[in-house]
Every structure is written in C-alpha cells, then in structure tokens.
Amino acid sequence: DAGVIQSPRHEVTEMGQEVTLRCKPISGHDYLFWYRQTMMRGLELLIYFNNNVPIDDSGMPEDRFSAKMPNASFSTLKIQPSEPRDSAVYFCASSPRQETQYFGPGTRLLVL
Amino acid sequence: GESVGLHLPTLSVQEGDNSIINCAYSNSASDYFIWYKQESGKGPQFIIDIRSNMDKRQGQRVTVLLNKTVKHLSLQIAATQPGDSAVYFCAENGGSSYKLIFGSGTRLLVRP
Numbered sequence: 656d657a658g659v660i661q662s663p664r665h666e667v668t669e670m671g672q673e674v675t676l677r678c679k680p681i682s683g684h685d686y687l688f689w690y691r692q693t694m695m696r697g698l699e700l701l702i703y704f705n706n707n708v709p710i711d712d713s714g715m716p717e718d719r720f721s722a723k724m725p726n727a728s729f730s731t732l733k734i735q736p737s738e739p740r741d742s743a744v745y746f747c748a749s750s751p752r753q754e755t756q757y758f759g760p761g762t763r764l765l766v767l
Numbered sequence: 768g769e770s771v772g773l774h775l776p777t778l779s780v781q782e783g784d785n786s787i788i789n790c791a792y793s794n795s796a797s798d799y800f801i802w803y804k805q806e807s808g809k810g811p812q813f814i815i816d817i818r819s820n821m822d823k824r825q826g827q828r829v830t831v832l833l834n835k836t837v838k839h840l841s842l843q844i845a846a847t848q849p850g851d852s853a854v855y856f857c858a859e860n861g862g863s864s865y866k867l868i869f870g871s872g873t874r875l876l877v878r879p
Contacts, residue, residue, distance in 0.1 A: 659810075686865075697869065697871050697872065698811070698856070698869045700866060700867075703865065703866065705865075710865065711865070711866065746810050746811070748810075748811075754799050754801070754816070754860055754867070755801060755813060755816060756813075756867060757813060758803075758810035758811045758812070759810050760809060760810050761809070761810050
C-alpha cells in the first residue's frame with residue numbers, strides 16, 4: 656500500500672493568496688483527519704471525516720479554513736485568504752477504524 | 768504576554784542501551800493509547816498501541832506499559848539504535864472512539 660499521499664509537499668505563497676492542500680487516504684479507510692503542527696502549539700486536530708462526511712470541525716481556526724471530501728479517495732484543505740500565521744506543517748491521516756491513525760508525509764506551508 | 772515556544776523534553780541515550788520514554792495522560796476515561804515516532808521532516812509513524820484492559824504489550828524491540836492507577840504510559844525501546852532518534856508522541860482517545868489527543872512529545876537522541 657502506498658500509504659497516505661499528500662500534495663504538494665512544500666508550498667510557499669504570499670499573504671492573501673488561496674492555498675489548497677490535497678490528501679489521498681489509504682484505500683478502505685473510513686476516517687480522514689487533518690492536523691496542523693507548529694512549534695508553538697504542537698499537533699492540533701483541525702477536522703475529521705467519516706465516510707466522506709465532516710464529523711467534527713471544532714478545531715478549524717477560522718472561516719478562512721475549509722475542508723471537503725468529495726469522495727472516499729480525496730480530500731482538500733483550503734485556506735483563503737492565507738496569512739503568515741498559517742505557516743505550519745499540515746498532516747492528513749486516515750484510519751480503518753476509529754482509533755489507529757496513519758499519517759501522510761505532510762505539507763510544509765510558508766506564507767510570506 | 769510573550770508567547771513561549773513548545774519545549775520538548777529530551778532523552779539522550781547511548782547506542783545499545785535501553786530507552787524509556789514516559790507520558791502522563793490526562794483523561795481517566797481514555798481506554799486506548801498509542802505511541803508515534805516522528806523523524807525530522809516526516810509524518811508521525813505508528814509504533815504500538817494498547818487498550819486499557821491490558822497493562823503491557825510488546826512489539827519488535829518496543830514495549831508499552833500502562834498504569835491506569837496513576838495515568839501513566841511508557842514506551843521502552845530495547846537496544847536503542849541511531850535510527851531510533853526522533854520525537855516520540857503518546858496519544859489517548861479521551862474515552863471517544865473518534866479522536867486522539869496528542870502529548871507534546873519527547874525527543875530521543877542516540878549517542879554513537
């Protein structure tokens with residue numbers, strides 16, 4: 656299995672631009688999670704989906720952040736407009752059941 | 768006030784020695800626990816998990832111990848190798864089957 660796939664691996668953009676992060680979960684996994692990791696706050700859960708339906712988005716910081724899962728093999732996390740404080744590593748993880756999560760390699764986002 | 772960055776505790780061990788990484792969890796309702804290893808520039812990698820009906824579980828070179836009385840979790844790594852150098856995170860499910868709550872992590876440094 657290829658594992659969780661994320662793209663792009665690195666993104667550098669200017670403040671105010673739209674950023675779209677992509678994730679392909681492991682085939683057959685019903686749960687998908689988006690996390691953000693920073694030195695200041697560690698690993699934070701932003702949102703998770705079950706069978707393509709958003710279940711808990713309480714970790715999404717602001718309305719500038721949105722996430723979708725149009726089908727079982729694809730999810731996006733969008734930031735519009737981006738700000739320098741959004742700079743972080745964004746991870747996608749998937750799970751075949753309710754607990755054990757398998758992480759992707761992350762997208763390193765830098766907003767100038 | 769001034770913000771303080773996340774300070775990771777560090778464990779330094781000699782190659783070949785055993786390592787013990789400790790974690791105190793917060794929620795007495797947690798019934799599932801998991802350890803992740805994160806190498807520089809990579810996503811967290813699943814190591815081993817344990818349910819609350821067990822107090823010990825062994826994997827390849829790793830052992831997880833759970834003490835529910837004092838809400839303490841530990842990860843033991845036998846014959847530590849340079850490739851074990853990473854940040855190790857414990858996580859608990861908080862009694863929920865859907866989300867994991869991550870600790871702040873411990874950095875393991877292996878001296879040659």
